[in-house]
Amino acid sequence: MCVxxxxxxRTRARKxxxxxxxxxxxxxQMAHKKPHLPSKVCLTCERPFTWRxxxxxxxxxxxxxxxxxxxxxxxxxxxxxx
Numbered sequence: 001m002c003v004x005x006x007x008x009x010r011t012r013a014r015k016x017x018x019x020x021x022x023x024x025x026x027x028x029q030m031a032h033k034k035p036h037l038p039s040k041v042c043l044t045c046e047r048p049f050t051w052r053x054x055x056x057x058x059x060x061x062x063x064x065x066x067x068x069x070x071x072x073x074x075x076x077x078x079x080x081x082x
Contacts, residue, residue, distance in 0.1 A: 044065075044072045045069050049065035
C-alpha cells in the first residue's frame with residue numbers, strides 16, 4: 001500500500017467516526033461526587049466554601065476560604081485592636 005492510499009484510508013475513517021454528545025446519564029455517573037462534602041462560611045467574605053483534601057488534617061481549624069481572606073481578616077482584627 002502506498003503512502004497516499006494509507007492517508008486516504010485514515011481520512012475516511014475520521015470522517016465516518018461519529019461523536020456522540022455528552023449525555024445527562026454520563027454526567028450523573030461521574031467517578032466522584034461532591035455534594036456530600038462538608039462546608040463552612042468564610043469569616044471575611046461570608047461566602048460558603050467546601051472541604052478540600054489539603055484541609056483534611058486541620059478542617060476544624062479552617063476559618064477562611066482563601067489566603068486573601070485570611071490576610072484581610074488579620075488586617076481587620078489588627079485595625080480593631082489598635
